[in-house]
Amino acid sequence: MEQDLAHKRPYLLGSLIAGISYPASWMFLPLDGGLFAMLWKMAAVGFLVPFALRRHHEGEFILLAIMLAFYALGDALIELSMIAGALAFAAGHIVAIVIYLRHRRVSPALSQKMLAVTVLLATPVIAYFLPPTRDEGIQVAAYSVILAAMAAMAWSSNFPRYRVGLGAILFVISDLLIFAELGPLAESEAAALAIWYLYYFGVLMIAVGVAQTLVKRGHFSRGEERD
Structure with a gap:
């Protein structure tokens, strides 16, 4: 099975190896990592960029690759500056919103609408109260507005909800844990591990879910809704 994955989807395999093994760098490398x-x-999210472009180089596949590239850039910049990293992730979220807007779900159920609205409204509020100072709370809440809009639009899109929508929710939870590390989880050793794997597998679910759905629908056509 690994040989088949390596042959058919080498970039996906590379992403999985890098993403699953990355926390090992915390044990084997200096604290600053370098x-x-x-x-x-x-590399974890970066390998997903060529994965998105392997079959197609047009339409939403380009947007998906740009989104993933911003996320990978954010992974690096956040090690240097929280603000620079947040800006890169925010840019990725904006591209993601564009993708989801182009694939809106027609006549979603009331429960689907309510969950999307709850995510949109609750995420910035929760984020605001996690850091220890008001200034930090305002900063993370401002970023969380874009994060929440991305997740709400992912859940409201006609991409598979339990891959793309759920992946976006995992992304939100991961970021909220980052904000909690500034305050109530400052002493938690498990938080960093949860943050990474929630984020990585959330992005992986989004990338694979969007790419596979676009292929099934034929390049960048909207196609039919799928659950």
């Missing part, structure tokens, strides 16, 4: 740790981290 350039090697940064490249190791970037």
Whole structure:
């Protein structure tokens, strides 16, 4: 099975290897990690960029690759500056919103609408109260507005909800844990591990879910809704 994955989807395999193994760098490398740790981290999502472009180089596949590239860039920049990293992730979220807007779900159920609205409204509020200071709360809440919009639009899109929508929710939870590390989880050793794997597998679910659905629908056509 590994040989088949390596042959048919080598970039996906590379992403999985880098993403699953990345926390090992915390044990084997210095605390600051250095350039090697940064490249190791970037490779997890970075390998998903050529994965998105392997079959198609047009339409939503380009947007998906740009989104993933911003996320990979954010993975590196956040090690240098929280603000620079947040800007890169915010840019990725905006591209993701564009993709989801182009694939809106027609006549979603009331429960689907309510969950999307809850995510949109609750995420910035929760984020605001996690850091220890008001200024930090305002900063993370401002970023969380874009994060929440991305997740709400993912859940409201006609991409598979339990891959793309759920992946976006995992992304939100991961970021909220990052904000909690500034305050109530500052002493938690498990938080960093949860943050990474929630984020990585969330992005992986989004990338694979969007790419596979676009292929099934034929390049960048909207196609039929799928659950």
